[in-house]
Amino acid sequence: MDKQAAGENSSALRRFCVDRRGNISVVMTLTLIPVIAAIGMGAEASNWFLTQRAIQNAADAAVLAAVMNGCNPADACHTSALQPSYDQEAKSVAAKYGFPDGGDTTVTPSDAAPCPGGGGACYSVTITRKVPFYLLRVIGFDGDTTTTAGLKAQTVSAVAVAAKLPGSQYCVTALSNNQEAIRVNGGPDVHFENCDAFTPNGGARCNGISNGGAFRSAYMSNPPHANACPSPSNQADPFVDNFADKPIPSDPCGGSYPQASNKGDVAPANLITSEADLATAKCGDVKLANNITISSDKTLYIYNGRLDLAGKTLSTSGDGGLAIVFTGTNTSSGGTTYTHSFMSSVNSTESVIDIAAPTSGPWSGVAVYQDPKLTGSKNALNFEASGNKLTMNISGLFYAKNAEITLKGNVTYASTGSKCLAMIVNKLLMSGSINASTSECEDQGLSGLPQVYNLANLVR
Numbered sequence: 001m002d003k004q005a006a007g008e009n010s011s012a013l014r015r016f017c018v019d020r021r022g023n024i025s026v027v028m029t030l031t032l033i034p035v036i037a038a039i040g041m042g043a044e045a046s047n048w049f050l051t052q053r054a055i056q057n058a059a060d061a062a063v064l065a066a067v068m069n070g071c072n073p074a075d076a077c078h079t080s081a082l083q084p085s086y087d088q089e090a091k092s093v094a095a096k097y098g099f100p101d102g103g104d105t106t107v108t109p110s111d112a113a114p115c116p117g118g119g120g121a122c123y124s125v126t127i128t129r130k131v132p133f134y135l136l137r138v139i140g141f142d143g144d145t146t147t148t149a150g151l152k153a154q155t156v157s158a159v160a161v162a163a164k165l166p167g168s169q170y171c172v173t174a175l176s177n178n179q180e181a182i183r184v185n186g187g188p189d190v191h192f193e194n195c196d197a198f199t200p201n202g203g204a205r206c207n208g209i210s211n212g213g214a215f216r217s218a219y220m221s222n223p224p225h226a227n228a229c230p231s232p233s234n235q236a237d238p239f240v241d242n243f244a245d246k247p248i249p250s251d252p253c254g255g256s257y258p259q260a261s262n263k264g265d266v267a268p269a270n271l272i273t274s275e276a277d278l279a280t281a282k283c284g285d286v287k288l289a290n291n292i293t294i295s296s297d298k299t300l301y302i303y304n305g306r307l308d309l310a311g312k313t314l315s316t317s318g319d320g321g322l323a324i325v326f327t328g329t330n331t332s333s334g335g336t337t338y339t340h341s342f343m344s345s346v347n348s349t350e351s352v353i354d355i356a357a358p359t360s361g362p363w364s365g366v367a368v369y370q371d372p373k374l375t376g377s378k379n380a381l382n383f384e385a386s387g388n389k390l391t392m393n394i395s396g397l398f399y400a401k402n403a404e405i406t407l408k409g410n411v412t413y414a415s416t417g418s419k420c421l422a423m424i425v426n427k428l429l430m431s432g433s434i435n436a437s438t439s440e441c442e443d444q445g446l447s448g449l450p451q452v453y454n455l456a457n458l459v460r
Helices: 003-018 023-069 086-096 135-139 275-279
Strands: 105-114 121-132 152-165 170-174 182-185 189-193 196-198 204-207 286-288 292-294 298-303 313-316 322-327 351-356 366-370 390-412 421-437 455-458
Touching (some): 023 086, 023 105
Parallel strands (some): 189 421, 298 322, 390 421
Antiparallel strands (some): 121 152
16 A cells, blocks of 8 residues: 555545534433333423322212212112212212223222311221323333223322211101101191201102292102102111200199190199199199290199190290100000190180290200100100190200100291201191291200211321
């Protein structure tokens, strides 16, 4: 090789060594994998995050719907004629948020989830979704599952837990297991203010009602009556009786309970002529001899007898309160042979009971009380505007858990009491204008009523 050729080769080698054209291709080749991994991580992680937030929103909404439904699939409330079960409700809401149960999405409701901090069972909804990914496979990431289409995927999930909370209180509780535990007859004007009816064992029938939206039965029997009352809610919580053990004195009557004749005659000792006569327990039937106004708290105990209003008015005034207690004995077979109720032996003049319950003491908030140990067919406590012409205005609790009650005419609050009228009975027939509310029962000294668990709160 001559010197010229050698020089040219040397020059070409030098140019090759210092030539940097194409270096970017090598750099890109070396960095492409981590770049794709970084982009993939950002894109996939963002997708997982957004999916998880969407799932959480769906779970929150679904669990609140489950709580407000409250109907277990095994309960009588779960029928096609009434309502779906709580889990169906939860899955329906989740589907509306774009997460239908099935395939790559699983929606799992429960009504037995532990409540954070204790306090009984809560409702929960868990939603999981298999989210496929693509870019991260470049670096060998395979996720934790596979979609139904066979794609590598990562599981994204969210859990929501909610508890039922008490809202208003029940103003009428009827404990009979009959389809007509409550019966509204003849299109009366029923005003239930911020409260519901509760029939934990039976149902409610409405034969015409002028303002049906105001009447809501908390639970219906299975099957419901053909004329079931409108707007049934979904609460079916067990009844808890906080009034069964009131302090009733021992029977002082020695087995003697004089009963009035058809004309309403009673023993002279059982005539009530003034407020002072209420201080003595009454054995057998009792009769008002005059209009009586109660100016201080009193309790009228009637053993095995009726209270004959006899066309008079029994009322409270000022701070006065009255609790009327019907008590007595049962036979050896378990039922009573006496009638424990209100009546009027005078049909020509309207009888009025217009009383507010005491606001303190052992009978706080209780206006009328029938001893729960009394059972049998003679325990009706009837108030009728027709026939005997009885008008009832009561502020407080009307408690007669074994009685079938008939309310006719106008029934409302006492003129000197709070806006509080609550009833716990066996069966109730209402015809007329009925006002019931628990909005001011605290002012009337009444607590412990069954409550409507119609509020929900997310606790997780």
